[in-house]
Amino acid sequence: MKFETKAIHAGQAPDPTTGAIMPPIFQTSTYVQTGPGEHKGYEYSRTSNPTRTKLQDCLAALENAKYCLAFASGCGAMTTIMHAFKTGDHIICCDDVYGGTYRLFTKVMTQHGLEFSFIDMTHISNLKKAIRPNTKAVWIESPTNPLLKLIDIEAAAKIAKEKKLFSIVDNTFMSPYFQNPLDLGSDIVLHSTTKFINGHSDVVGGAVMTNDKTLIDKLHFIQNSTGIVPGPFDAWLTLRGVKTLALRMKRHEENAMKIAEFLKGHPKIEKVTYPGLKDHPQHALAKKQMRGFGGMITFVVKGGLPSAKKFLKKTHLFSLAESLGGVESLIEHPAIMTHASIEKEVRAKLGIDDGLIRASIGIEHVDDLISDLKQALS
Numbered sequence: 001m002k003f004e005t006k007a008i009h010a011g012q013a014p015d016p017t018t019g020a021i022m023p024p025i026f027q028t029s030t031y032v033q034t035g036p037g038e039h040k041g042y043e044y045s046r047t048s049n050p051t052r053t054k055l056q057d058c059l060a061a062l063e064n065a066k067y068c069l070a071f072a073s074g075c076g077a078m079t080t081i082m083h084a085f086k087t088g089d090h091i092i093c094c095d096d097v098y099g100g101t102y103r104l105f106t107k108v109m110t111q112h113g114l115e116f117s118f119i120d121m122t123h124i125s126n127l128k129k130a131i132r133p134n135t136k137a138v139w140i141e142s143p144t145n146p147l148l149k150l151i152d153i154e155a156a157a158k159i160a161k162e163k164k165l166f167s168i169v170d171n172t173f174m175s176p177y178f179q180n181p182l183d184l185g186s187d188i189v190l191h192s193t194t195k196f197i198n199g200h201s202d203v204v205g206g207a208v209m210t211n212d213k214t215l216i217d218k219l220h221f222i223q224n225s226t227g228i229v230p231g232p233f234d235a236w237l238t239l240r241g242v243k244t245l246a247l248r249m250k251r252h253e254e255n256a257m258k259i260a261e262f263l264k265g266h267p268k269i270e271k272v273t274y275p276g277l278k279d280h281p282q283h284a285l286a287k288k289q290m291r292g293f294g295g296m297i298t299f300v301v302k303g304g305l306p307s308a309k310k311f312l313k314k315t316h317l318f319s320l321a322e323s324l325g326g327v328e329s330l331i332e333h334p335a336i337m338t339h340a341s342i343e344k345e346v347r348a349k350l351g352i353d354d355g356l357i358r359a360s361i362g363i364e365h366v367d368d369l370i371s372d373l374k375q376a377l378s
């Protein structure tokens with residue numbers, strides 16, 4: 001089955017008791033047993049819930065994965081993965097990573113004995129150099145957030161395999177529509193389903209996909225023990241959202257490409273970064289490992305922080321907000337907003353400067369979006 005069809009049908013057969021075409025919201029905490037230990041696979045909704053199962057089956061199909069677990073949030077998914085490691089384990093992470101990932105790793109997981117190295121993985125040789133005897137995993141985000149740098153997922157997975165490390169990819173920015181890391185050799189994919197997968201800015205959720213049965217069993221054991229589970233209504237909303245993922249991603253990308261080109265030609269813009277632009281330093285890698293370029297753009301306005309602030313106050317259609325991947329366009333200032341939890345010196349080293357703006361391009365009509373940016377820059 002093709003992606004569009006799977007998004008609508010995988011895991012979502014009509015309800016056998018009523019014929020309801022849409023999956024019911026199984027709003028229940030427990031399940032009646034016909035005798036002690038005799039049940040239909042469901043005992044308690046922290047462990048599993050039928051609406052959640054349907055979401056997991058659909059998301060697994062979209063990532064070409066055998067298994068999926070849905071979580072209460074993307075951070076909940078990351079926390080669960082981190083609990084699969086133990087004191088003294090070392091994890092190599094790309095340097096330009098989601099602010100919440102950086103915070104979880106450096107401020108929380110280090111308190112539990114995990115060690116991290118943050119490296120520039122755009123040069124894959126850096127990965128080899130960073131491996132230590134206690135290294136257990138490689139953590140990748142590609143494209144990175146907010147600088148949209150790319151990491152060669154296949155090359156990283158190959159090195160990880162040779163050294164018996166887990167390769168983990170946060171695929172939130174591309175969604176399974178544009179990129180499938182498991183097909184490139186990675187062991188684990190995770191998503192903040194809050195973003196493109198749900199796509200309507202009305203649920204916070206996460207998901208993990210893998211083909212490894214031992215690993216998914218371990219992660220499910222941890223999830224059940226720590227209780228990082230989504231409620232049935234959130235699972236249902238996400239299933240509703242994901243049905244249109246293909247249509248949305250196409251439009252996000254179409255709009256992003258036109259807006260990137262518009263910004264590139266604007267005299268008040270210093271720099272535009274979008275993997276779809278031919279002048280993106282890794283445009284060739286983008287074409288190789290992704291089927292599209294996504295809906296995220298970053299750009300620098302001339303004049304630093306004062307100009308950036310002035311511009312951000314003037315947009316109307318682009319709402320000033322954290323998050324991304326919804327049908328509506330959002331715009332934000334990474335240094336003050338999403339990446340504020342990263343120390344100023346680290347931000348400066350990475351190139352997240354005060355004039356940098358990140359936009360999540362929505363699926364509105366592109367002419368209206370461009371007019372909005374034009375008036376805000378004037």
Ligand SMILES: *Cc1c(COP(=O)(O)O)cnc(C)c1O
Pocket residue numbers: 073074075076098100101141145170172173191192193194195204205206
């Ligand atoms: C938002 C986000 C997360 C965290 O997910 P939540 O659902 O907000 O907990 C992780 N990685 C990336 C790339 C994100 O954009």
